[in-house]
Structure formats: C-alpha cells, structure tokens
Amino acid sequence: MTTTSTKSVNKKRQVSEIEQATVRFAGDSGDGMQLVGDQFTHSSVLFGNDVATLPDYPAEIRAPAGSLGGVSGFQINFAGKEIHTPGDKVNALFAMNPAALKVNIADLDAGGLLVVNKDAFTAENLKKANYDSNPLEDGSLKNYKVIQIPLSTLNQEAVEGLGLDKKSAERCKNFFVLGLAYWIYDRPIEQTLNWLKKKFAKMPEIAEANERSMRAGYHFGETTELIANTYQVHKANPAAGTYRKVTGNEATSLGLITASKISNKPLFYGSYPITPASEILQDLSAKKNFGVTTFQAEDEIAAICAAIGASYGGALAATGTSGPGMALKTEGIGLAVMTELPLVVVNVQRGGPSTGLPTKTEQADLFQALLGRNGECPVPVLAACTPSDCFYMAIEASRIAMKFMTPVILLTDGYLANGAEPLRIPDIDDLPKIDVDYFTDSSAAPFKPYTRNERLARPWALPGTPELMHRVGGLEKEHITGNVSYDPANHDYMIRLRQEKVNGIVEDIPLAQVNGDEEGDLLVVGWGGTYGSIMTAVEKLRQKGKSISSLHIKYLNPFPKNLGAILKRYKKVAAAELNLGQLQFVLRSKFLVDVKSVNKVQGKPFRADELCDAFLEILETI
Amino acid sequence: MTVDSQTTPLSPKDYASDQHVRWCPGCGDYSILAQMKKALAELQIPKEKCVFISGIGCSSRFPYYLDTYGIHGIHGRAAAIATGLKMARPDLSVWVITGDGDGLSIGGNHFIHTIRRNVDLNIVLFNNRIYGLTKGQVSPTSEFGKKTKSTPWGSVDNPVRPISAALGAEATFVARTIDTHVKHLANILVQAAQHKGVSFVEVYQNCNIFNDGAYLYATDRQQKFDNVLELEHGKPMIFGKNGEKGIRFKDFHLEVVTIGENGVTENDLLVHDETRKDPSLAFLLGNLSYPEFPEPIGVFRSVSKPSYEELVANQIQQAREKIGKNELKDLLYTGDTWVVE
Numbered sequence A: 001m002t003t004t005s006t007k008s009v010n011k012k013r014q015v016s017e018i019e020q021a022t023v024r025f026a027g028d029s030g031d032g033m034q035l036v037g038d039q040f041t042h043s044s045v046l047f048g049n050d051v052a053t054l055p056d057y058p059a060e061i062r063a064p065a066g067s068l069g070g071v072s073g074f075q076i077n078f079a080g081k082e083i084h085t086p087g088d089k090v091n092a093l094f095a096m097n098p099a100a101l102k103v104n105i106a107d108l109d110a111g112g113l114l115v116v117n118k119d120a121f122t123a124e125n126l127k128k129a130n131y132d133s134n135p136l137e138d139g140s141l142k143n144y145k146v147i148q149i150p151l152s153t154l155n156q157e158a159v160e161g162l163g164l165d166k167k168s169a170e171r172c173k174n175f176f177v178l179g180l181a182y183w184i185y186d187r188p189i190e191q192t193l194n195w196l197k198k199k200f201a202k203m204p205e206i207a208e209a210n211e212r213s214m215r216a217g218y219h220f221g222e223t224t225e226l227i228a229n230t231y232q233v234h235k236a237n238p239a240a241g242t243y244r245k246v247t248g249n250e251a252t253s254l255g256l257i258t259a260s261k262i263s264n265k266p267l268f269y270g271s272y273p274i275t276p277a278s279e280i281l282q283d284l285s286a287k288k289n290f291g292v293t294t295f296q297a298e299d300e301i302a303a304i305c306a307a308i309g310a311s312y313g314g315a316l317a318a319t320g321t322s323g324p325g326m327a328l329k330t331e332g333i334g335l336a337v338m339t340e341l342p343l344v345v346v347n348v349q350r351g352g353p354s355t356g357l358p359t360k361t362e363q364a365d366l367f368q369a370l371l372g373r374n375g376e377c378p379v380p381v382l383a384a385c386t387p388s389d390c391f392y393m394a395i396e397a398s399r400i401a402m403k404f405m406t407p408v409i410l411l412t413d414g415y416l417a418n419g420a421e422p423l424r425i426p427d428i429d430d431l432p433k434i435d436v437d438y439f440t441d442s443s444a445a446p447f448k449p450y451t452r453n454e455r456l457a458r459p460w461a462l463p464g465t466p467e468l469m470h471r472v473g474g475l476e477k478e479h480i481t482g483n484v485s486y487d488p489a490n491h492d493y494m495i496r497l498r499q500e501k502v503n504g505i506v507e508d509i510p511l512a513q514v515n516g517d518e519e520g521d522l523l524v525v526g527w528g529g530t531y532g533s534i535m536t537a538v539e540k541l542r543q544k545g546k547s548i549s550s551l552h553i554k555y556l557n558p559f560p561k562n563l564g565a566i567l568k569r570y571k572k573v574a575a576a577e578l579n580l581g582q583l584q585f586v587l588r589s590k591f592l593v594d595v596k597s598v599n600k601v602q603g604k605p606f607r608a609d610e611l612c613d614a615f616l617e618i619l620e621t622i
Numbered sequence B: 001m002t003v004d005s006q007t008t009p010l011s012p013k014d015y016a017s018d019q020h021v022r023w024c025p026g027c028g029d030y031s032i033l034a035q036m037k038k039a040l041a042e043l044q045i046p047k048e049k050c051v052f053i054s055g056i057g058c059s060s061r062f063p064y065y066l067d068t069y070g071i072h073g074i075h076g077r078a079a080a081i082a083t084g085l086k087m088a089r090p091d092l093s094v095w096v097i098t099g100d101g102d103g104l105s106i107g108g109n110h111f112i113h114t115i116r117r118n119v120d121l122n123i124v125l126f127n128n129r130i131y132g133l134t135k136g137q138v139s140p141t142s143e144f145g146k147k148t149k150s151t152p153w154g155s156v157d158n159p160v161r162p163i164s165a166a167l168g169a170e171a172t173f174v175a176r177t178i179d180t181h182v183k184h185l186a187n188i189l190v191q192a193a194q195h196k197g198v199s200f201v202e203v204y205q206n207c208n209i210f211n212d213g214a215y216l217y218a219t220d221r222q223q224k225f226d227n228v229l230e231l232e233h234g235k236p237m238i239f240g241k242n243g244e245k246g247i248r249f250k251d252f253h254l255e256v257v258t259i260g261e262n263g264v265t266e267n268d269l270l271v272h273d274e275t276r277k278d279p280s281l282a283f284l285l286g287n288l289s290y291p292e293f294p295e296p297i298g299v300f301r302s303v304s305k306p307s308y309e310e311l312v313a314n315q316i317q318q319a320r321e322k323i324g325k326n327e328l329k330d331l332l333y334t335g336d337t338w339v340v341e
C-alpha cells in the first residue's frame, strides 16, 4: 500500500489517497466470504480500478464450523494503476472468527488493519482454532491496528423487526463486513444494492435484511471512532474501451463461444463435473441462446468421446476437466490424434497427484499434457496466463484444432479459473479469423480421407455428404486412403507425418516476446498462471537496476520458433513454475541450455517477493 | 461409378465397402452384416446418412465393411461417441455396434446412461459370451462356471443379462434375435431403425473359434423349438415343436405350461404386449433362460418417449426464442460493463 497523500477530515480521522490496496476477507466456508469478495471486486472494477483476485476455499463444502480446515478466504488487490497479481501481503484483514484469524494473520502487513468479529471469539471457537489464549487479549496482535466489532450483535440489531429467525439473520453478517469495507475504502454501494434486488427478487425480506446489514456496516464505519483512517484508491488509467469483469473459467467459455461464432461452427461441450472446471460447463449450459450444446456426461471418458462424435459430425467440440479427469480422457485424446479430428481439451489444473488438492492451484500437469499418452501421440499444448487471457487462448486452441485437424490441450489452472480481472471487450473485427470449411467436393470419388493440405491437415468431411462416406478409427491408417494398415513402413511414415503436422503449427503462432532486455544476466521463463507474479517480481528487480528479463510461454507445443535462440542470449536462464521443474526439464532437453528451476508446490500462487528473493539468489551467482 | 440414391433404389450390396472382411470363416458376424445390408436396403436409408460406430472387439470391425460413414472407436465407448454425434447431428441414422465385453464390461457405464437418456440410436450387441479378439477369456455374459483361458477352474462371476440390463435402464425398444435366424434378424433390425428413441438389440452370435455351440440349444433344428419362444405382439406366448407349450403368469412369476394338461387352455397364456408402459413383465421375460425356460426372441418392449437429442435441440431453440440476443456482440457484452474514455 503506497500512500500518496493524506488529509484530515476531522480531528480524529484521516483520508489517505493510495495507489493500491490488498484486502482479504476470511471466515468459515459457510460465512459467505466468497460472495463478499466477489461483490467488493465487482464494485471496484465498476468504479474503475484494476483488480486481481485470489479466492481460496476448502475442498469441503461445509467443513466443521470454526475449524481451521473450514476457513474460506478471498483476497483482492485493487489499484489506480495496472497490476498483475492479487498482492503478496494484505493491508487489511477481515476475520470472522478465531480460525480465520489464525490461518491468515501471517499474511497481514505489519501495521495493517485487522477487523475481527469479537462475538465469535468464544472459548469454544478459540479451542477449535487451537488458541491457548485469546489473541484479542494476550497482546499477540500488538503490531496491527485491531478493530474489534461485536459484529453478530450489531448485525442482529440491524435486521431486527424483519421477522427473520436468528439463523437467517446471522447469515447476513457478511454484508455488514462488506458495508464496512466499502466505507473504509470509499467504494460506492449501489452496485451491490442492485445485485441484491435482482438476486432476491422473489425473497424481498432477504434482500431487505442484507441491505440493512450492509448499510449498518457502512454507518458503523462513519460513526465509530475506532477507525482512524480511510482510503481512496483512484481509478486506474487503462486503455480506452468497454470493460467487463471475468474469471478465467468465464473467459474460457466466452472464448469457446466466440470461436464458434467466428468460425461458424456450432459449439459442443461435453464435460463431467470436477473442481475447478465445473463453472465452464455451467456457464456454457446457461448460454444456450448462442446455440451452444452442452452435455453433462456420465463420466470423463464419455465426455471426451461424445465431443469426438460431435466433432466428426462437424461441431467445434470441446471438453473440459482437471487433472484426474484428464487422466481418464487420455485414451480419447489418442483417438482424436489418430482420427485427426478437431477437439479442444481444457485442463484447469489443480493440486495433484490423484485427488490431490482439488480447490488449490498447481502447474504440475505439463508433462501429462505434453507426454502423457500411449504411443507417439503429439498434441499441441497452449497455456493461458491471466484470467482474461483464457478468452484469447480458448479462441487460439479452437483455431489451431480446426485448422490443423487435431486435438489441442489448453492448460489453465485453479488460480486463473477463479481469479477475476477486467477484460477489455475486443472489437469483433480485431478477433482472429477462423476460416475452416468442411470438405464437400465429391468429384474425385472414391474419397480419400487421409489426403492432406499444405498444413498437412486432412479434409473434414461430414456424415450426410453424398459420396464422401469414409470410416475413421483408432487403428493405424494408411496414408491417403485412410484404410486400416499394418504395414511397417506406412506406420513409420504416419508417425512422422502426425508429428510433422504438429511441429508445423510453429509457422502459425506468434513469436515469443521478451519483457525487458533482449540479452543480459538472467532470463526468467514462465508459463500459465504465474505470469503476474513473475512480471511483478522482474519489474521490481529491473527498477533496482538488475539485468533481468522475463519471457512467458503461451505455446508449449510447439514452442515459438525464436525461443531457443532467445534462451542462449542470457548468462543464466531460470524457469519459475508451480511444480518440481517440468518446464525446466523440457527446455533443458530441447535446447541443451542449463536452465535453473525456481519452484514451489504449496497449492498457492507465487508471491512476487519470494520470486524476487529467488531471482536475486541466482543473480548473485553470476 | 456413383449411384444416384435419389432415383435408383439401393440394393443390399450397394452398402458394402471395398474392404476385405476379416472375421474367421463361419463366424456369426457375417450373417449379421448381410442382414444389416438387407435391412438398410429395405429402409432405403441413403448411405451418406448412416453412421456406424463401434468400440473394440471382433464385432467392432463391422463399420469397415459398410460403405457408410463410421467410427471404429475405443474400447467400450461407442455409445458415448454416438451420443455426441447424434446430439450434433440429429439428421443422421446412427448405429452402435458392440459386443458383450465391449458393451457390458468396459462400456457398461455408457450402456446404462445412453439407454436411460433415450438417445435415438440403434444399439446392436453381438453376444457371443466370450472374448474373441483377445482369444478366449471369460466375458460378462459367460455362464457361471464357464471354463475359459482366464477361468481354468470355471468362472465364479454371475453373468449379466443384456435384455434385463437394458430394461433396468428403461430402454424404449428392446429386442433379441439370433444370427442364424436370418429373416427374424433382418426384421428386428428394421424395427429397431424405425423406432424413435434408443433401440437395443441383442443378437445371439456364435463364435465358432472360442465358444462354438454356445447357442446350439437355440439354433439346432432338434432343440430350438423347445428352447426358443418367439414373441409376437398381441399373440399368446406359445412354443414347442407342435405349439403345445406356453407361458403363464402366476404369483408374480412366469411358468411353463402344456396346453391341454391340467385344464390349461390357450386362454390361460400370457398375451404379449410390447407397448406395455411398465417394463416389469418384459423384465421377467428377459430373465427366462435355458435350460429351465425357453429364451424369448423378438421385441420385448417398444414404447414411445421423447428422444434425448430432440429435447436438447428444443431447449436450444426455446432459449434462442425466449432470450434472443444471440449475436457475438450480445455475448461479449453480457453482464455489467463500464466504459473507459
């Protein structure tokens, strides 16, 4: 938090203008913290801030109330300038109970604002959170500006007279917190008021109760003398245009529909519910008016197989999942490689292996995407780097799939999927073109389904087209005719041909771009959702005069043409990723460069400061 | 040479592809292929409108031998592939060709779900009660105690009954036929194709290499009349060489009776009604098995229900009409937006 100016409104209170602030709301998973975070984000983007968010919730829907395992948090970084991450340290923490305090306090900046619900600090709750003594009383919080509010009591008072039972009334208390946060950061409350009206149109008493709670929180801020400072974060100054807020999963589904519209192919999405990818299925299912067909299959395998069937029938077909589901889809991806049918496979990565950490983020499925299939089975692999980039990469994945008649894997991750940021809505004319026509020429009968164009893509001929009847399948195909063939030379030829087709995509993708100097001491290479943290860390070190640059790879197979040459221009290269060094491994083997690894696997994104430290350590060895 | 499907009627051989058929000589699959071509010709379905989708196994080579569209898929997944295709392209006549291992073991999950959704597919399951392509292991329809390469001491698995499984998932069309009963077979395939909604056909198919004679009781001239009950809609359930035996419903189970004995007359016999809404009676019929009972062939159940792909398409149509706003611009601007000058 950088303070740019401070003025006193009255003797007791100051208003500071700041460039940027990071706030975290934390409570029980039933406390509605995600909702509060979402509303705060929404109001902030509508106000004109740049934002980046980090929702963090447990895998259990309702872990035991008050327990450490049940703590759900939502962090938002909002600023009057361009930002790339949800922030490292938080400036203000709103903790609804002792467990939320315990889990989150380490991330609060020294001197930061700590708002707690005093009512929840009962002996029982303290015990559940493994506190031996009450932190509100034992002096352990002396480094923070602690504001203790009898939140439950004040909230009950606010909704009195509406005839709500105690439980329903208690449920509104997250809106009290939201109101208070709005007041502290000088945000308009209108957006949330409108949202409440719409959301609870059929339950006006609930809308009213939540509104009252929020207003009570807001007024509490105004009247209390406990809070000595409020803050104003100015509008950011982004490029002109119309904006909307997107999470990564929303952006992925928007991208898929957009690709369907610009390619003029109907979208088919087959999927099976899995955290953290389910929102894509839900989102697309709600957008049937755009002609989207969604299919909630009986399992992951059926989901991809149905998509392959739809692709054979002429749809832009996609399937989405997360790691364990990806493992189940493996054989299906192989079938799409062999039948050379377009297919987009989205893997919203989460902590693994096995069931792993379903609600946490990780980047450990790169090997799986690149290599995890039987046989020589090349598949293009792309990775989105920010929530809004999911939009563009979903279009790219669709474009490459149809243009090259191949399955394409798009990697996103839990952090991108749930994180939100503004998306500048593009001009439709600026979107990439996808000109892929079905093959309909029946003059050269008999039809040869495994002939190829200049990109080595085979024709997409649809059932229903007279004279083009043909069979595809998982058995090795004879070059040109597509008939089943066990011929050794043909197999060798086809293996190389499929590889060459995927390699050839390199001509159709953008070159890699360096952020910083074209040569120097250290180049940090990243991929996927770590973009923001790496950018922030590298910028910081560059401002300190370090010779460090970064490069973010969005096309992981094939790599951009210029990547190898770029790597060789730096004294040291490091790959920063949330796994044990998978990109490092690939870069080393591909380019024979001694790439270092900066990694962690905690189910959390990198913090910019820990990256700074790691990069400095490498720089010191030069 | 091209055949103009508009004017010249298609003959069975028009549906044959140029591929060499590779089943073992004498395999029951040949007969099913021949009757399929006859059925398609009878229905005059344009070749380009047919898609045959299979999984893995001997039966699953089927699509290669027809000059239609087709996918030879992966093991057990034909029904799932077909579901996606039919949803994307309701205009096509989509067939699933599967076997007992492919459809009921590795593909058992898709079997149930495809059927309960009532996707308008024609599923033909070649039941030879053995794994043929992998050379003779026990299959999910092999009899209890069956000795195979993988069960040298005899199988301790209870077999699944395909008809009962399909009825359990409330299939809207369920039938059984036999590879050697060629006319019956062709006729059942025609009826399956004409049924709107999912059609499930079990074909008793002889694997003369690894399980020869598995259905001798139902195909042998001497034995078949006592062991096969031909179901006909609206007719009493009569079987036996001289039509002397019948099936009676008593105390919630089925029993074999002899007409003329113990005062039993034809009026006491069950009359087959394939349109019965409740599948319970059909389920009882599906459970009749040799040697205690004759095994029914024919149509067990044929009821009408909206098909899945139709319901899916209707929802999309309704959303388009109700919500409208289906241009790309509408999509990108959904939700709250704000303008930066």
Ligand code: SF4
Pocket (backbone or CB within 6 Å): B022, B023, B024, B026, B027, B028, B029, B058, B059, B128, B132, B133, B206, B207, B208, B209, B210
């Ligand atoms: S192994 Fe059996 S089922 Fe397979 S082709 Fe030969 S005879 Fe037919």
